Amino acid sequence: MASNPADAQGQPPGGAVAPRVGAEKDDLRMGRAKRVWVRRLVEGGIVTLLAGCGVFTLLITLGIVYALARDTLTFFQGVPGKFEGVSPLEFFGSLHWSPLLGADQHFGVWPLVVGTLAVTVVAVGLAGPLGLITAIWLSEYAPSRVRNLLKPILEILAGVPTVVLGFFALTVITPTLQLAFIQRPVLDANGQSLVDPAGKVMMQAWNPLGVEGYNVLAAGLAVGILTLPIVTTLAEDALRAVPRALREGSYGVGATRFETSIKVVFPAALSGIIAAILLAVARCVGETMIVALAAGGRHVPLQYIVDPPLVIETVARADGSTPLAQGQGVSSTTTSSEEALRAVATVRPDMPFEFPIITLRGGEKLDEVDVSVLPTSDATSLSAQIIDAKDNILSEARIDIPSPGDADANAHRNVSLSFPAANLTDRPLRPGEEARPIGVRLESGDYRVRLTAVSGAVLLAEATVEGERFMSAVDRALMPMDVRQSMQPMTGYLVQIFLGDVSNLGIEYYSSYAVAALLFVLTLILTMVGHLVRKRFQQKYE
Amino acid sequence: MATNMTDQPTTSKRATASQGDVELLGRASEKLRAGNRRGRRQVIERAFRAVAMSAATLSVLLLAWLLGSILLRGIGHLSWDFLRGVPSRVASEAGLMPAVVGTIFICVIAACFAIPIGVGTAILLEEYRPYRRPWRQFHDFVQLNITNLAGVPSLVYGLLGLTAFANVFGAFGTAKSPGFEFGIGHYDQFVTAGGIAVLTPVDRSDATPTAINSTTPFFDRDTLAPMVVKVVEPESIQKEMQDLDRDLEAFSASVARIVSEEKLTGSALDEAVARAWTEAGLQADPESIKSSLVPILAEAAGQSGRELRRTLRRALRPLEQAESAARLPDVLLTNSVPNRTSVTSPWYFRIPLGRGVLTGGLTLMLVILPIIIISAQESLRAVSGSLRQASLAMGASKWQTIWRVTLPGSIPGVMTGIILAMSRAIGEAAPILIIAGIVYITFAPSHLMDDFTALPLQVYNWASRPQSEFHDIAAAGIILLLMLLLVFNGVAVLIRQLSQKPH
Secondary structure (H helix, E strand, O other), X not given: OOOOOOOOOOOOHHHHHOOOOXXXXXXXXXXXXXXXXXXXXXXXXXXXXXXXXXXXXXXXXXXXXXXXXXXXXXXXXXEOOOEEOOXXXXXXXXXXXXXXXXXXXXXXXXXXXXXXHHXXXXXXXXXXXXXXXHHHHHHHHOOHHHHHHHHHHHHHHHHOOHHHHHHHHXXXXXXXXXXXXXXXXOEOOOOXXXXXXXXXXXXXXXXXXXXXXXXXXXXXXXXXXXXXXXXXXXHHHHHHHOOHHHHXXXXXXXXXXXXXXXXXXXXXXXXXXXXXXXXXXXXXXXXXXXXXXXXXXXXXXXXXHHOOOHHHHHHHHOOOOOOEOOOOOOOOOOOOHHHHOOOEEOOOOOOOEEOOOEEEOOOOOOOXXXXXXXXXXXXXXXEEEEEEOOOOEEEEEEEEOOOOOOOOOOOOEEEXXXXXXXXXXXXXXXXXXXXXXXXXXXXXXXXXOEEEEEEOOEEEEEEEEOHHHHXXXXXXXXXXXXXXXXXXXXXXXXXXXXXXXXXXXXXHHHHHHHHHHHHHHHHHHHXXXXXXXXXXXXXXXX | OHHHHHHHHHHHHHHHHOOOOHHHXXXXXXHHHHHHHHHHHHHHHXXXXXXXXXXXXXXXXXXXXXXXXXXXXXXXXXXXXXXXXOOOOOHHHOOOHHHHHHHHHHHHHHXXXXXXXXXXXXXXXXXXXXXXXXXHHHHHHHHHHHHHHOOOOHHHHHHHHHHHHHOHHHEOEOOOOEOEEEEEEEEEEEEOOOOOEXXXXXXXXXXXXXXXXXXXXXXXXXXXXXXXXXXXXXXXXXXXXXXXXXXXHHHHHHHHHHHHHHOOOHHHHHHHHHXXXXXXXXXXXXXXXXXXXXXXXXXXXXXXXXXXXXXXXXXXXXXXXXXXXXXXXXXXXXXXXXXXXXXXXXXXXXXXXXXXXXXXXXHHHHHHXXXXXXXXXXXXXXOOHHHHHHHHXXXXXXXHHHHHHHHHHHHHHHHHHHHHHHHHXXXXXXXXXXXXXXXXXXXXXXXXXOOOOOHHHHHHHHHOOOXXXXXXXXXXXXXXXXXXXXXXXXXXXXXXXXXXXXX
């Protein structure tokens, strides 16, 4: 390269090399001169094009910064007539995060940061020691045949899509942590075993550790598996960069291989190894699909350290006159139909039940609501209403509950409420018309409800309602940082927001940009510092 | 350090040896001490070796566990119907076709943009190293920028794609009422008294509903052929509607008589019903409703009274539709309320792009761009400098050298990088999730603005459901995903092997 000084301004040496030999004929020289001119133009054009590519990559960064900054500013300033802004003081100072609770919105980002931190700690706790030991073994001990075998395996592990690891965490790691291969019957408050609607005794995992279905531990371990190849590869590179002379000196004074590795090579490669860990942490912080699948949608209610739990207050206040807003405090009401799948709510005999509000988009309608009635219930009929966000009744339905026969006295009775489609047609939305959030309200009664709301072939939402589990979830919410429970990291919140239709969201939409901006800044700092440390380290041994 | 380590274990040995000769003791102690020291260090050495080896084996076991558990769970659900089917509420009927087609769409779009831009940037960074100060700073800045872009979480690219491509920074309106579009026709859909849908064109998707009169042009919903429609006031067809009701009543009464009194069955029943049909003066083709009428009449055979009336009412509903379609096919009432629909062509395009396939592909391009650039840079760097110098010495220009010497020399490396980037693109879910959301789609995208879903997104959708049947088919989807990745990585390895042979 040094022999060829050319710059980006488009003065390639090819043009200058064109020989000017006097003996050549005029026309030929004319032709050549023309060719040189064309050539210069082509070269200049190409350099401009390539510089354009370079500028494009800069534009990507600018675009990210602009896009995040613009909507984050909107989040802080507010939109007149729509919503008020959230002060940065609340965003960074408050411990209370409840963005989807409608009237009771709070935007203190710390619960999300803690969620991210918990995942990262678990992940680095696995990938750090395991990756470093593997790296030392690969660089100091392993014969080259084994190395050549293990490196591609690590590459494959690095190439596994994150959604696959998320699935693995949810369906394999979590049941393993729960020791699900040992089953025991589910007991109610009186020590009686529960029976499912089909009449079978319900079984559940032994679960001596008390690991929830969605938990940070499994998600963190999966993220650890993801970052294991990163730590191993980068740390091994660093260890191998340590000059041979240092090792030979160590062996020369009689050190064993272990002593050489730990006391000589490792300290010499320390900054490179720190860079490897930093880059792995950056990856953990930005990891999305694993935590979205396995860590669950509930954020850590850090505010409970300061305030008494919101939900217990609501439950205590609800004296039959106030309908209990369901899902509050456990999983907030949400516009995403997928999220409603996980809504856990309670129904009490003295209170109407309200189903988490779901949003119908164009082409969707609510056809039927299936309810499963408790064996103990003596109710003979059940009525339900479809309500909108302003409590207007859109449609009503009533159905008789069949009396329990002798044969299946312990079974749940399933009834299906169909709604006259007149008010909830499946026509596309008209211009200017907004998607309607709707909810389902059931009259009070003694039933355990498993609701499935169906539109055509699409399952819109489903919720299982068990009072007991709800209460225990509230109790556990008092212990904020617990990796056995579900926590929502920053990326998990973004997924929750963008899963559904975002066009009718207000401040929640902009809050996601503020969270993303924080995420971007965090990973940017980690990556930059990581690369800087790595570069310093590489220069040291050049 | 060494003495510290050996003090403790040697004390007792020294005590037993103290009965013997002092000199011997000294020598033995020396030996023991040395031996012991070596032994302890050897134990640590061996222990560490064992720990390290099991740590390395653990990563292999993790991979085996991961692949094995998914394979065992999903392999039984992988079938041709599963690959060809469309998502469904019932797990056993669900399929992958829209997701596979969506993935192909976005990956091809991403590759079309990312490969030229990525390789171009790599050439700029590796081959055009400037010496003058401002240009060198620009160069270094681009390099630093790319290193950082590689570390940006893919989710953030999704947000950029949403802002920059789907909304174009809000500069051209919204996707619902775009600032620029072609290849689409907007229509108001009316339903005639005979139950036929007809369309009339409007300018924009958010135009006010059409006020219809006798001059409004109408088109067929499926073929878009012009149709003649009579626009009438509701009052003017009152007589026709009453006639219709009367004739249907007459038919219903005679059918009731046939079924309950004459108790006919088989072909005799068919003949009697056909006779009643013509007697009542019904105009629809009897064959058209035979399929729905016959089973209901068979059901009604043993019934009487209210039960029979209820059954007949059920039979009459499709009959009424068919009859009104036959008598009043093209009569449109002036008070009909339209539905806004649109008809798109395969080349439909709009700005802003909206949350469609093109946006998904472009966003994926942003994700894989840094990967392609960095790998292409490495392989360009690996091309020997003497080759370049030889080319330049022969009088080739800078670009000629790059195009005919450097780039061909680095093709294996560049190709490997591209393939690895594409395998990343296939499995990437987070940015696509931001762009597409979770939507229920039973069709392949028909134009570049169409809603879509992708393979990893479909897997996420199924995996996030509580029912374990959906987890089973999610595992089957993952197997397909992993097989695709295996093919891609296999090709990459093959290219690497082939390119290494000549050396």
